[in-house]
Amino acid sequence: MTPRIAVLGCGYWGSNHIRTLKALGALHAVSDANRARAEGFASEQDCLAIEPDDLFARSDVDAIIIALPPQYHADTAIRAVESGKDVLVEKPIALTVADAERSVRAAEKHGRVFMTGHVLRFHPAFEKMKELIDKGELGDVKYIHSHRLGLGKFHTENDALWDLAPHDLSMILAITGTAPIEVRGEGAALLDHLSDFAHLHMRFPNGLRSHLFTSRLNPYRERRLTVVGTKAMAVFDDVEPWERKLAVYRHAVWQDSGQWAFTANEPAYVHVKQGMPLTRELEHFLHCIATRAAPRTSGEEAISVLRILTAGSVIHD
The missing domain is CATH 3.30.360.10 (Dihydrodipicolinate Reductase; domain 2)
Structure with a gap:
């Protein structure tokens, strides 16, 4: 079954994720602090608009793509994996090595896929x-x-x-x-x-x-x-x-x-x-979710970059 993906952050790059996931048949929901922006994408792409604070407890969301300002990436990723969600976190995954390590270790502890958006x-x-x-x-x-x-x-x-x-x-x-x-x-x-x-x-x-x-x-x-x-x-x-x-x-x-x-x-x-x-990156993310394989652009690589x-x-x- 195709994983049900939510995109958290409907800005410039988040919108690219939204449209690409829709084409792949894996877009389930969008979420943004700006409710009107999220509802606009939900209407355009025929998917759910979910409040950010409600996203993590949803049983109908298998994974979250996090495309926020980077200062919010680490805490959001940790909350997601602790809620049982696989994550793809856009670069940079944090603004400090310590925060990056916290989020990657949390994913390991909870057995979740942690992929980094190094799209090239x-x-x-x-x-x-x-x-x-x-x-x-x-x-x-x-x-x-x-x-x-x-x-x-x-x-x-x-x-x-x-x-x-x-x-x-x-x-x-x-x-x-x-x-x-x-x-x-x-x-x-x-x-x-x-x-x-x-x-x-x-x-x-x-x-x-x-x-x-x-x-x-x-x-x-x-x-x-x-x-x-x-x-x-x-x-x-x-x-x-x-x-x-x-x-x-x-x-x-x-x-x-x-x-x-x-x-x-x-x-x-x-x-x-x-x-x-981006299409190939998201296809790889879907494959990793389905097979539990380690992503090519892993959290460890992101830590090395940081x-x-x-x-x-x-x-x-």
Whole structure:
């Protein structure tokens, strides 16, 4: 039987969950502190509108997607799992590592699925990139850099690092398979006390290095993850059309008579089957609920992401 899912939080990203779940036949209810907003979605999507405080005791709700301002995520997730609900918590799952650990441990104690909304892990282009890396097509991975730039959105609680970096950190951790042993961050706050630009530099146990650049005050959009290996380099560029989202560059670099030489080859674009990452993420959540399998984007991964964000919390210039 298809799990009956409620979405708590009918804001921008919560509304995407609502519409996608409806298409999957799993939307049972919506809930929001703004009753009129919830009732509007309930009418539009032909589902129930339930008051937030009444949601947790409902026997007709199997799982809750929590898409609230992040300062409310931990306590809400704990209340949900203690009420016997499986949860998908949007990123970041908390604003402190301690709160994240509390919520994940509560889910473990009560035997509930705890999944994190790191949606780009379910992007077909990233999945294909990860497959190429695992097959050794790039050789040994030596460097990863990620740029996530654009104009907005602006939040009162999250700076550019905490708002934009979790997706990229999730992908980087999936590639490295381990947490960094060194993290350095720097940033600049131009509008108020929260950083609008942030750089994060990481070093991993095997010598692999990575950097991440985020900005919400950039004149153009950039959504690019680059992986540099000893055999080839791969670029996942989510701004490009589907036929150009994943490119592999088989450049060659060698020494000749003590001097470095190289050949720069044109990119080979890898075919990627089209699919909406959010749809694939929610299909995975439904699968985990039905089978009790561990989610690909687990609570433990979210804790690792929060540890990096905390260690790299920027000093404002």
